[in-house]
Amino acid sequence: MSRQNLKLYNENCLENLSRRLSPGSVDVVVTSPPYNLGIAYNLYDDTESRDSYLDWIGQWAREIKQVLADDGSIFLNIGSKPSDLWGPHEVLFELRNFFQLQNEIHWIKSITIQPDHSQNRAELNIGHYKPINSQRYLNQCHEYIFHLTHNDDVQLDRKAIGVPYKDKSNIKRWGRDNQDLRCRGNTWFIPYETIQNRQKDRPHPASFPPALAEMAIKLHGLEKTRLVVDPFLGIGNSALAAQQLKLDFVGFEIDPDYLKTARERLGEQQRQLF
Numbered sequence: 001m002s003r004q005n006l007k008l009y010n011e012n013c014l015e016n017l018s019r020r021l022s023p024g025s026v027d028v029v030v031t032s033p034p035y036n037l038g039i040a041y042n043l044y045d046d047t048e049s050r051d052s053y054l055d056w057i058g059q060w061a062r063e064i065k066q067v068l069a070d071d072g073s074i075f076l077n078i079g080s081k082p083s084d085l086w087g088p089h090e091v092l093f094e095l096r097n098f099f100q101l102q103n104e105i106h107w108i109k110s111i112t113i114q115p116d117h118s119q120n121r122a123e124l125n126i127g128h129y130k131p132i133n134s135q136r137y138l139n140q141c142h143e144y145i146f147h148l149t150h151n152d153d154v155q156l157d158r159k160a161i162g163v164p165y166k167d168k169s170n171i172k173r174w175g176r177d178n179q180d181l182r183c184r185g186n187t188w189f190i191p192y193e194t195i196q197n198r199q200k201d202r203p204h205p206a207s208f209p210p211a212l213a214e215m216a217i218k219l220h221g222l223e224k225t226r227l228v229v230d231p232f233l234g235i236g237n238s239a240l241a242a243q244q245l246k247l248d249f250v251g252f253e254i255d256p257d258y259l260k261t262a263r264e265r266l267g268e269q270q271r272q273l274f
C-alpha cells in the first residue's frame with residue numbers, strides 16, 4: 001500500500017503553485033481565499049481596494065488553471081458581509097475568465113426549521129451565526145461554495161454525500177440502482193463544532209469545518225481523486241479532511257503560526273488513527 005503524502009508549505013501560493021505542482025496534476029482544489037472584508041488575520045492585509053483584490057483573484061486563478069486536471073474540481077468557499085453582498089459575485093465574474101460555474105452550493109451555518117406549520121409544532125434552531133444589530137440587514141447564516149470546473153462537464157458522485165429518501169417508494173421510482181439515497185442538493189448544513197476556548201481550539205478568524213472539505217472531495221468522487229490542494233490553508237481543515245480520506249495533499253499558507261497549528265492538528269489526528 002502506498003503511503004499518504006501530506007505537504008504543507010509556508011509559501012505564497014501565487015509564486016509556488018506551478019513550481020510545486022505539475023500541470024494537470026490536481027484533482028480537487030478545496031479552498032477559502034481571504035474575502036477582503038477587513039478580517040484581522042495575523043499577517044495578510046484583508047483591506048485591499050476592490051479592483052486590486054479582484055486582480056489578485058485573477059492571478060491565483062490563472063495559476064490554479066495550469067495545475068488542475070482536465071476533469072478536476074475547484075470548491076471555492078467565500079462569504080460576504082451584510083453591507084457588501086456583491087463581493088462573492090464579483091469574485092465569480094473574475095473567475096469566469098478562467099472556469100465554468102458548474103454548481104453553486106450554500107453552506108448553511110445556522111437554520112430555523114418549522115417542521116410542520118399546520119400542526120403548530122415547535123421550531124428547531126440549529127447551528128451558530130454571528131448576530132448583527134440592524135434594521136436593514138439580515139443575519140448572515142450562510143456562505144457560498146462555488147464549484148468551478150474547466151468545461152462544466154465533470155461527472156460527480158452525488159450519492160457519496162446522498163441522503164436517504166423520506167418516502168421509500170421513491171427508491172424504485174427515482175433510484176436506478178435501488179439504493180436508498182438521493183442527491184443532497186445544494187444546501188449543505190454544516191455547523192461549526194462547539195468549542196470551549198477560541199484561541200486554543202480554533203485559532204483562526206475565518207476557518208471552515210473539515211466536514212465541508214470532506215463533503216466536497218467525496219462529491220467530486222473518491223475513486224478518481226489522488227491529489228487535493230488548498231492554496232490558502234489556514235489552520236489546515238482541508239488537510240485534515242484529505243488525511244481522513246487517505247488522499248495526497250498539498251497546502252500553502254503564508255502565516256507560519258497558522259501553518260504550525262495545521263501541522264500540530266494533523267499530528268494529533270495521526271495519533272488518533274494509529
Ligand SMILES: C[S@@+](CC[C@H](N)C(=O)[O-])C[C@H]1O[C@@H](n2cnc3c(N)ncnc32)[C@H](O)[C@@H]1O
Nearest residue numbers: 012013032034207208232233234235237253254
Ligand atoms: C479564509 S482563510 C483560510 C482558512 C482555512 N480554510 C481554514 O479552515 O483554516 C485564508 C488564508 O489564506 C492565507 N493567505 C493569504 N494570502 C496567501 C497567499 N498568497 N498564499 C498562501 N496563503 C495566503 C491567510 O493567511 C489565511 O490564513
